[in-house]
Amino acid sequence: MDTLHIEGDNAPTAFQAAAVSTGTLPDAERVRSFLNEAHVRYAGDLSGEVADYIPALAGVDPELFGLSLAGVNGAVTSSGDARVEFSIQSISKAFVFALIDQLVGHDTIRRSVGVNNTGLPFNSIMAIELNDGSPMNAMVNAGAITATSFAPGNNVESRWEFVLDGLSRFAGRDLVIDDEVYRSESANNGRNRAIAGLLNSYGAFSADPEETVDVYTRQCSVRVTAEDLAVMGATLADGGVNPVTGDQVVNASVCRDTLAALAAAGLYERSGDWLYEIGMPGKSGVSGGLVTISPGKGALGSYAPRLDPAGNSVRGQRAAHFLSGALGLNLFSSLPHPADRSTL
Numbered sequence: 093m094d095t096l097h098i099e100g101d102n103a104p105t106a107f108q109a110a111a112v113s114t115g116t117l118p119d120a121e122r123v124r125s126f127l128n129e130a131h132v133r134y135a136g137d138l139s140g141e142v143a144d145y146i147p148a149l150a151g152v153d154p155e156l157f158g159l160s161l162a163g164v165n166g167a168v169t170s171s172g173d174a175r176v177e178f179s180i181q182s183i184s185k186a187f188v189f190a191l192i193d194q195l196v197g198h199d200t201i202r203r204s205v206g207v208n209n210t211g212l213p214f215n216s217i218m219a220i221e222l223n224d225g226s227p228m229n230a231m232v233n234a235g236a237i238t239a240t241s242f243a244p245g246n247n248v249e250s251r252w253e254f255v256l257d258g259l260s261r262f263a264g265r266d267l268v269i270d271d272e273v274y275r276s277e278s279a280n281n282g283r284n285r286a287i288a289g290l291l292n293s294y295g296a297f298s299a300d301p302e303e304t305v306d307v308y309t310r311q312c313s314v315r316v317t318a319e320d321l322a323v324m325g326a327t328l329a330d331g332g333v334n335p336v337t338g339d340q341v342v343n344a345s346v347c348r349d350t351l352a353a354l355a356a357a358g359l360y361e362r363s364g365d366w367l368y369e370i371g372m373p374g375k376s377g378v379s380g381g382l383v384t385i386s387p388g389k390g391a392l393g394s395y396a397p398r399l400d401p402a403g404n405s406v407r408g409q410r411a412a413h414f415l416s417g418a419l420g421l422n423l424f425s426s427l428p429h430p431a432d433r434s435t436l
């Protein structure tokens with residue numbers, strides 16, 4: 093990652109002069125104008141590659157770019173292709189984690205899934221072996237598949253219903269599966285089946301590994317928009333209450349657990365860089381979606397399909413970086429700060 097220092101970084105800036113209160117989002121006009129500015133800034137960025145290991149993802153228009161910010165007050169502001177649907181992929185991990193944490197509780201999650209970082213790619217098999225069979229964190233495939241194995245039900249359909257219903261409550265609308273992505277991914281998920289088989293050999297699973305991977309593959313194939321991601325993230329920012337529907341989806345303690353797990357591993361082996369630059373929990377997916385959560389304030393959802401080598405949306409990360417500074421979202425900062433201090 094290159095770091096670009098801007099002169100006068102320590103001097104009081106226009107941002108600081110017009111400092112927003114640190115406990116709330118800036119007013120709607122300011123949010124809209126910075127969201128539009130982020131869109132203009134990064135719409136021409138052609139870096140990265142669209143994921144091609146799932147054939148159905150490879151054919152997507154790489155220029156799609158949507159940004160949306162949902163506040164805990166329920167206001168949703170968007171720019172660009174924020175209503176274009178795409179498969180949620182790994183971002184589902186964050187919300188399924190929350191649903192399972194709500195069910196099994198903080199201690200079981202720590203013991204049976206884990207909350208540390210592997211330092212390795214999202215679908216690493218080596219990480220399981222290096223950690224004596226621990227799935228390590230629900231934001232990588234091993235931990236996500238383990239979390240999904242806790243979904244209640246007697247068969248695939250009833251367990252799937254639990255997951256889809258929960259994801260829909262986070263979004264505040266009935267989400268549906270993308271059949272083409274599901275079929276394409278099912279035909280190419282040998283690695284995830286190997287991960288589940290390996291975890292099962294360590295005795296980590298109470299459910300059938302093949303069925304669990306099927307539910308996991310379905311959850312990754314659910315269609316969402318950048319606006320949905322913003323609302324889903326804002327629900328985690330709002331103590332588990334969907335700020336648009338008013339539905340209490342999970343408890344506030346579950347939101348804390350989820351955001352901690354995201355901070356540790358939401359952007360895989362790049363999670364440290366992400367926290368260092370953006371300063372908020374986030375979760376990416378290989379289709380190009382990204383959700384970034386500012387507890388007590390709201391969440392940013394984005395969609396831009398070109399990815400960095402770790403599988404994280406390039407424009408999405410850059411927009412989140414800019415907006416974190418401009419809107420004063422960084423958890424480690426007490427004031428809004430210049431947003432373009434470095435490049436990701």
Ligand SMILES: NC(=O)CC[C@H](N)C(=O)O
Nearest residue numbers: 181182214312377378403
């Ligand atoms: N990083 C991702 O978004 C990966 C999700 C994808 N469904 C997989 O498990 O391979």
